[in-house]
Each structure stands twice: as C-alpha cells, then as structure tokens.
Amino acid sequence: MEYSLLCQSSFIISLHSVKNKLFLFCIMLSLWVYMLYCCVGYCSTMPSFVIDSAGRKMERLEEDPYLKIQSRLPKNGGELDSSLPFIKALSRDLLNNENEVDSRAEEWEEIKGEQRTVEDSTMSGVVNGSETKKLPQAIIIGVKKGGTRALLEFLRVHPDIRAVGAEPHFFDRNYEKGLEWYRDLMPKTLEGQLTMEKTPSYFVTKEVPARIYTMSKDTKLIVVVRDPVTRAISDYTQTRSKKPDIPSFESLTFKNMTAGLIDTTWSALQIGMYARHLERWLEFFPMSQMLFVSGERLISDPAGEMAHVQDFLGLRRVVTDKHFHFNPAKGFPCLKKPESNSKPHCLGKTKGRTHPNINPDVVQRLRDFYKPFNQKFYHMTGHDFGWD
Numbered sequence: 001m002e003y004s005l006l007c008q009s010s011f012i013i014s015l016h017s018v019k020n021k022l023f024l025f026c027i028m029l030s031l032w033v034y035m036l037y038c039c040v041g042y043c044s045t046m047p048s049f050v051i052d053s054a055g056r057k058m059e060r061l062e063e064d065p066y067l068k069i070q071s072r073l074p075k076n077g078g079e080l081d082s083s084l085p086f087i088k089a090l091s092r093d094l095l096n097n098e099n100e101v102d103s104r105a106e107e108w109e110e111i112k113g114e115q116r117t118v119e120d121s122t123m124s125g126v127v128n129g130s131e132t133k134k135l136p137q138a139i140i141i142g143v144k145k146g147g148t149r150a151l152l153e154f155l156r157v158h159p160d161i162r163a164v165g166a167e168p169h170f171f172d173r174n175y176e177k178g179l180e181w182y183r184d185l186m187p188k189t190l191e192g193q194l195t196m197e198k199t200p201s202y203f204v205t206k207e208v209p210a211r212i213y214t215m216s217k218d219t220k221l222i223v224v225v226r227d228p229v230t231r232a233i234s235d236y237t238q239t240r241s242k243k244p245d246i247p248s249f250e251s252l253t254f255k256n257m258t259a260g261l262i263d264t265t266w267s268a269l270q271i272g273m274y275a276r277h278l279e280r281w282l283e284f285f286p287m288s289q290m291l292f293v294s295g296e297r298l299i300s301d302p303a304g305e306m307a308h309v310q311d312f313l314g315l316r317r318v319v320t321d322k323h324f325h326f327n328p329a330k331g332f333p334c335l336k337k338p339e340s341n342s343k344p345h346c347l348g349k350t351k352g353r354t355h356p357n358i359n360p361d362v363v364q365r366l367r368d369f370y371k372p373f374n375q376k377f378y379h380m381t382g383h384d385f386g387w388d
C-alpha cells in the first residue's frame with residue numbers, strides 16, 4: 001500500500017516536470033520561430049522607429065511625410081496622379097520639408113568624400129596647447145545648391161582657416177541647444193586662424209539674421225548664388241534622387257498649369273527670390289559685411305572667385321590657380337596640391353548631378369518670373385550676375 005502511494009506520487013512529480021519542460025520547450029520554439037520570421041524580413045510589417053534630431057523616437061509611418069505619401073501611392077508602378085489636390089498638397093509638403101534624415105545622409109556622403117582634404121589640412125596645421133574652439137567669425141549662409149560645398153572645401157586649403165565639415169544647422173534647427181553646444185562643434189584654432197562653417201538654409205530662414213547678429217554683429221557672411229532657374233532644377237534633381245516618385249518639375253512649378261500661375265510656395269522656387277531674402281539680412285547687417293560669390297564663376301574661374309573671398313576675409317591670397325585642375329570628365333574644377341603629382345581631389349558624386357531635361361517653355365516662364373527679382377538683386381548688391 002505504502003509502496004503504491006510512493007509510486008503514484010513519484011509519477012505525479014515526473015509528470016509535472018515533463019509538463020514544465022514541455023512548456024519551456026514551447027516558449028523556446030515560438031521564440032525561435034519568431035526570430036526566423038524576423039530574419040526573412042516579415043518584421044518590417046511591425047511599426048518601426050526612427051530617431052529624430054532631438055533624439056525622440058518617432059513612429060516612422062506616422063511621422064515621415066514621404067512614407068505617408070508612399071502608402072497612398074498606386075502600387076505596381078501605377079502613375080501618380082499629381083493633379084489630385086491632396087496628392088499635390090502632400091507632395092509639396094514633402095518637398096518643402098526636406099526630410100532631415102535624408103539631408104543628413106547626403107551630407108554624410110558629402111563629407112566622407114571631402115574628409116581627405118580636411119585631414120590633409122589638419123595634418124599640416126601645428127597642433128599645440130594654445131588651440132581653442134571659437135565661435136565662427138565667418139559663415140557661408142547660402143544658397144542651397146549654389147556651390148557652398150565647393151567653396152568651403154576650397155577655403156579649407158587655406159592655412160588660416162579651420163572649418164567644420166558637417167552643416168551644424170545651429171541657427172535654424174538647433175538654436176535651443178545654445179552657443180556652447182555650437183562652439184563645441186567647431187575645430188580648434190590657433191590665434192589668427194578663422195573659424196568657419198556652412199549651412200545653406202540660413203539664407204532663407206527668417207529667424208537666422210537676428211540670431212547671428214545676437215552671437216556677433218561682426219560676423220562676416222558669404223552667400224554663393226547661382227542662376228535661380230538652374231538652382232531650382234538642381235534642387236529638384238537632388239530631391240528626386242532620393243524620392244524618384246515625385247511629380248515632374250513642370251507640374252510642381254505651377255499652382256495652376258493652364259493659368260500658368262507659378263507656385264511660389266514650392267521651396268525650390270522660393271529660395272531663388274534672392275532679393276526678398278536679402279532684404280531681411282540688411283535689417284541687421286551692412287552690405288559691406290556680406291560677400292556674394294558667383295556659383296557660375298566658382299566653376300569657370302575658381303581662382304578668381306577665391307581671390308575675392310580671401311580679400312573679403314582679410315586673408316593672404318594663398319589659394320590660387322595652382323590649386324585647381326579642371327577635370328573634363330567631371331566637368332568641374334578639382335583641388336590639387338601645388339608642386340605635387342598626387343591625383344586632384346574632386347567633390348563627391350552628389351555634386352554635379354545630371355539634371356533632367358525641362359520643358360523649354362517652362363524654363364522660359366521661370367526666367368520671366370525671376371527677372372524682376374534678379375534685377376533688384378543686382379541693384380542691391382551692385383553686381384550683375386548675368387543670369388538674364
């Protein structure tokens with residue numbers, strides 16, 4: 001009797017432990033199946049997260065306007081009907097608020113390409129304890145697609161200039177982080193060296209002139225300008241390289257295509273109204289503190305344009321024609337070390353993209369549209385840039 005009771009209870013115990021093992025095995029199996037499921041990519045149907053510039057987690061589908069639009073686009077290569085008002089409004093929204101993650105990615109590509117030049121100039125600088133980080137005394141404030149990267153890279157060759165490679169976007173996107181945050185981004189400089197940065201969106205951002213003035217009313221401001229029509233096409237080409245499904249340049253140009261009404265709310269067109277933006281800067285800075293560099297001449301005569309820039313910055317003319325080599329395949333001047341046989345260094349593939357062909361009538365309409373703005377700009381700056 002005692003023996004049978006013992007057998008029964010040991011049977012119950014072993015049944016219990018088998019049950020536990022089975023339960024554990026089931027959990028392990030489902031975990032393993034889930035991992036396999038993820039590995040083949042099905043987990044992408046789960047909500048995914050991106051980290052925004054302020055370090056906040058955002059649900060991608062909710063926050064990324066591009067994905068929002070993508071989810072509404074016809075599948076299987078169907079045509080995007082840009083005449084639908086909601087598609088057009090969304091597209092413009094997307095185009096005007098260029099995704100920061102995208103622009104950061106492009107910028108990274110850009111800087112990666114230029115890193116060698118930076119390292120070269122850093123290596124040639126004397127590094128000692130008297131180096132400190134300073135706020136910039138000169139800033140390239142614009143314009144987007146004007147040739148700002150080329151100018152910064154050409155300036156970096158100068159031993160009296162140290163510049164931050166990435167675009168800090170301090171005065172437009174990161175102002176709340178404070179001047180110490182900004183200063184910390186800057187490279188160390190020796191006494192007499194100039195600190196510089198470039199962020200092309202400053203020129204068109206309303207709050208920026210007052211903010212730079214508050215930092216220092218003596219800041220020197222450089223604007224690389226380019227024919228506003230070519231600039232707009234370049235801007236569109238950049239956006240399309242990341243978002244191939246956007247409507248055509250022609251359809252985005254007009255509010256109403258049949259009436260031929262130009263859509264000045266599209267940032268690609270708005271940026272080129274240089275006179276309007278300049279008016280805001282002149283409320284804070286005298287013209288003598290601003291230099292306008294011709295984006296066209298920066299390509300056709302980089303040494304000539306660099307002479308003006310070095311004079312404006314009060315520097316010796318160190319960067320001269322000896323530093324440039326025109327690369328016919330790229331169609332642009334590239335940097336070379338004088339008296340050296342090393343290969344010239346060209347900007348990366350995001351600079352000098354092939355532009356799409358735009359309907360000549362639309363181009364002419366834009367030329368007519370910009371003419372009065374250009375004339376006013378020539379008058380304000382005292383310089384005819386020859387775009388008309």
Ligand SMILES: Nc1ncnc2c1ncn2[C@@H]1O[C@H](COP(=O)(O)OS(=O)(=O)O)[C@@H](OP(=O)(O)O)[C@H]1O
Binds near residue numbers: 148
């Ligand atoms: N030396 C050299 N090499 C390559 N590219 C050159 C050079 N000089 C000026 N450019 C023109 O610069 C245009 C890009 O302008 P940005 O650097 O201001 O663009 S960005 O706003 O920083 O994205 C870029 O525009 P796209 O040709 O439309 O790509 C170039 O035309």
